[in-house]
Amino acid sequence: ADPHNLPFFDDAFDLAFTARFDEALFPARFAAEMERVVRAGGVCFVLVGECDAYEVREVVRLFRNSRFVSSSNVNLIGIRMTSILMRTTKSSS
Numbered sequence: 001a002d003p004h005n006l007p008f009f010d011d012a013f014d015l016a017f018t019a020r021f022d023e024a025l026f027p028a029r030f031a032a033e034m035e036r037v038v039r040a041g042g043v044c045f046v047l048v049g050e051c052d053a054y055e056v057r058e059v060v061r062l063f064r065n066s067r068f069v070s071s072s073n074v075n076l077i078g079i080r081m082t083s084i085l086m087r088t089t090k091s092s093s
Contacts, residue, residue: 004029011039021046031062050080065090
């Protein structure tokens with residue numbers, strides 16, 4: 001599916017995950033779509049190329065309806081990446 005226009009209803013999932021967030025053409029739109037399809041209190045979990053705390057904050061800033069929970073550097077099939085976990089803060093419908 002096009003990550004900039006996900007074919008799912010609003011609040012359809014408890015979790016949205018991507019290992020390709022840093023490859024998005026329009027990262028703010030991608031983040032908004034992830035948040036749209038995740039229910040209130042759900043989780044957005046992204047992997048990006050390994051980065052520092054400043055870059056993590058830049059990614060988190062794109063998720064306007066979520067709060068930062070944690071991040072850590074991980075090794076995914078031999079590729080060094082950073083995982084970023086956020087919880088949605090939007091009010092339930």
